[in-house]
Amino acid sequence: MLIVQALINGLLLGGLYACVAIGFSLIWGVMNLINLAHGSFVLLGAYVTVTLNERFGIDPFLALPVVAGTLFLIGLLLQRYLLNRVIGGSVFSSLIFTFGLNMLVINLLLLAFTADVRGITVPYARVSWHIAGVFVPMTRAAVFAVAVALTAGLALFVNRSRLGAAIKATSFDVDAARLVGIDVDRIYAITFAIGAGLAGAAGALIAAVLAFSPVLGDAYTLKAFVVVVLGGLGSIPGALAAGLVLGVAENFASVLIDPGYRDAVGFALLLIVLVVSRRGFYGKRFYAELKS
C-alpha cells in the first residue's frame, strides 16, 4: 500500500513539475535560451500569491490568473529591454546572464520576505478522499487538475492558434519566419512572457499546497531541466509524461532508498537520458538544438 500511496503522491506532484517545466521548455525550444531564472519566476509567483492571500484573503486558485498576468508582463518587459540583447550570443553568455538575473530576483525576495518558509493554509485544506486505502487530499488533486489543464491549454494554443503557428515557425527556422513576415522580436517577447506567466501560474499552485522559501528557486529550475531533457525539448506531451515520471521516481527513491536521494534521482535520470539518447521520450528534435 505504501508503494501505491507513493505512486499517487508522485503522480500528483508530477503534474506540478510538468507545469513548472512547460514554460521553461517553451522558452528554450523557441528561443534557444536556457532561462536559469525560471525557478525564481516560479517563486515570485508563489510570493505574489501569498501576499494576495494574506492582504486581501484571495484564494490561491483565484489569484492564479492575476499572478500569471503579472509575471507575463514582467517577462514581456525583461525580454524587450534586456534579454533580446543577449539572445543569439554564445551559450554561456545567456546562461550567465540568466544566472545573474536569478541571483538578483532571489535576493530581492529574501530582502522582501526573508528566508522563512511560507505557505498558505486554505480553508478546505483538510478535505480529502480515501479510495481503496489510498489517501488523496483534495487540494493536491485540484492542483494536479489545474496543472494538467494549463499544459493542455498551452498545447492547444501552440498547435491551433495563428500566434501559436507563428511561434512554432520561429522555432523551426528564424530566417524563414522573417521571410514570411513574422516579427521575430515580437514572437520572442510573447514567448518569453508566456513562459514567465506559466512560471507564475506554477508558483500560485505551489503556494496552494507546498511550503516554499526564496532559496528553493534553483531546485525548481533544476526540476524543469530534468523534465525538459527527459520529455524531449519543446514537446508539451513529453513534458507532462516526464513530469509524472520525475514525481513518481522521486517518491519511490525517497520511500525505497532514502529521502536524501530524492533530488539525486532526477539528475541520474537526466544524465542517463542525455548520454544515452539525448532525445527524451518524445524526441522529435524539431526545436532548434544541436546547433551549438
Added chain:
Amino acid sequence: MPNSNPEPGRLFPAVPLAAAAAALAAAGLILDVYWLRILTGAFLFATVAQSINIIVGFTGYPAFGQVVFFGLGAYAVAIATADLSTPLIAAAVLAVAVGALFALVCGPPLFRLRGHYFAIGTLGLNEATKAIAANWTRLTGGGAGISLPLPTGSVAANGRVFFYAFLVLMLAATAAVWRLGRNRFGYACRAIRADEDGAEASGINPLFYKTAAWTLSAVFAALAGGFYAAWQNYVDPSTVFDMDIAVKGFVIFLLGGPGTVFGPVIAALALELVSTAVWGNLLTFHLGAMGLLIMLTVLYLPQGFPGLARRVRPALSRAGA
C-alpha cells in the same frame, strides 16, 4: 563564443611579469591578515577562471558545471587530511588524481553533447556529485561536512602560507594557458572550437583533445578546491559544489576577455578589490548586487576589459587629434 583567439604573444613579456609577480610576492610579506585573505581569494578565483579558460576559451565547450572539480578536490583533501591524516602535499596529489580521473571518465560520454546540452550535462554532473557527497555519509560526513585538523602556526603565518600557495597555483595555471596559446595541443583545441568536423577531417582526434583539455582544466580546479579546503579547514557539499563559484569564475573569465592569458588574473584582482570596497556596505544584499553586476557584465562588457579598451582607445585618439 567571441572569435578572438587566445593571444599567444611573440615573447613571454618576462620583465614586467617578473616584476608583477615579485610585487605580489613582496605584498605577502607586508600585508595584514585581512588583506592577505582578500588577495588569496582573488588568486583562488583567478585559478578557477583560468581553469574555465582552458576548456571554454580553447575548445569552446561551455563547461558550466566546472565547480564539480573544485568540490572533488576539496573533498579529496578533506578526507585525506582529516580521516587518513595524510600530509597536505600528498593530499594535494590525491586531489589532482581524483579531479583528473573524474574528467577522464566523464569526458567521453559528455563530449558527445554540444552547446546547451553539454552545459546542462556538466551542471547535472555537479548536482549529482553534490547529492552523492551529501548522502554518502560514511565517506563524506554528509550534509554536516568535514572539519579539517587545525593548523599549528599563528593565524598570520598560516594566512601567508596559503597566500603563497594560491599565488603559485594561479601562476602555474596562467603559465599553462600561455603554453596552450603556443603549442600544438592548444592549436588542436582551437581548431576544434572553430570547426570540430573540419578539425577531425584534418586529422585531429576531437575526443582526445577535448578530454585532455578538460582533464588539464580539472587539475587546476581540483587543486584550487583542495587548497581551499585546507585554507578554510572545513568543507560541506553546498559550499564546495556551489554553482556561485563556477559563475564567479565565468564572470572573471568574461571580464578578463575570453581567450586572453592574463585577463583572468587582472579581472580577479579587480573584482575582489571592488567587491571588498563596495559590498562591505551591502551585507544583506551583496549576492543580489553580484547578480546585477553579472547581468551588466554580459550586457555591456561581453568582451571584457580588453573589448572595452578596444572601443575606448580609438575614441580617445580621435578626441586627441
